[in-house]
Amino acid sequence: AQKITQTQPGMFVQEKEAVTLDCTYDTSDPSYGLFWYKQPSSGEMIFLIYQGSYDQQNATEGRYSLNFQKARKSANLVISASQLGDSAMYFCAMREGQKAEKLTFGTGTRLTIIP
Amino acid sequence: GAGVSQSPSNKVTEKGKDVELRCDPISGHTALYWYRQSLGQGLEFLIYFQGNSAPDKSGLPSDRFSAERTGGSVSTLTIQRTQQEDSAVYLCASSLVVLAGGYNEQFFGPGTRLTVL
Numbered sequence: 001a002q003k004i005t006q007t008q009p010g011m012f013v014q015e016k017e018a019v020t021l022d023c024t025y026d027t028s029d030p031s032y033g034l035f036w037y038k039q040p041s042s043g044e045m046i047f048l049i050y051q052g053s054y055d056q057q058n059a060t061e062g063r064y065s066l067n068f069q070k071a072r073k074s075a076n077l078v079i080s081a082s083q084l085g086d087s088a089m090y091f092c093a094m095r096e097g098q099k100a101e102k103l104t105f106g107t108g109t110r111l112t113i114i115p
Numbered sequence: 116g117a118g119v120s121q122s123p124s125n126k127v128t129e130k131g132k133d134v135e136l137r138c139d140p141i142s143g144h145t146a147l148y149w150y151r152q153s154l155g156q157g158l159e160f161l162i163y164f165q166g167n168s169a170p171d172k173s174g175l176p177s178d179r180f181s182a183e184r185t186g187g188s189v190s191t192l193t194i195q196r197t198q199q200e201d202s203a204v205y206l207c208a209s210s211l212v213v214l215a216g217g218y219n220e221q222f223f224g225p226g227t228r229l230t231v232l
Contacts, residue, residue, distance in 0.1 A: 004157075036225075042225075043204065043207070043225060043226055044223060044224075044225055044226075045158075045206065045218050045221075045223035047221070047222075050176065050220070069164075091157055091158065093157075093158075100165050101146060101148070101163055101165065101171075101219065102148065102160040102171065102174065102220065103148075103150075103158070103172075104160065105150075105157035105158040105159070106157050107156060107157045108156075108157050
């Protein structure tokens, strides 16, 4: 089974609208962390936001927030007031366990912001 | 300050040749990771180094792949007898410390695009 599933290969959103990028995960470890990264066309990976499995509140970082629904095993990224510069690939990733350091990535969602 | 750097940025090689990819992590970062990104795919973990501990090699796809980290800093990923399916972008990342139960932001380099003809 896929550890990280991103079901939206591509999305088109009007500038200034909010957008939700879906991510579901699969793990039996009670301790895990969920990450979102942005990859513009230039190729670099940019860390956006992190949610720990024991965190009580949804993570927020500026225009980014993570809609963490633990029972559903989903960790959707919400971008408010989208901007043209938000056009990029977005990857959801998971770290499992207390000491495991490697990240398991989803296949990504290509977001295109329309002016 | 300087981020993670990788060299070369692009490498074209012939099938069967060996290649070496280099990663310079951020100074002071004790953890170093190698990932591979095939065209249109997410990142695939290859290998992880943390301080003087034995590396986690669980993601290496075959024994043609190896990596070393000298002096706890620079790392070299070596692919022997390259195959066309090895064509991908190879990304290196580093992080400051490994916090049990916490998160360690991984800072990524720009990657090396490897093309095997």
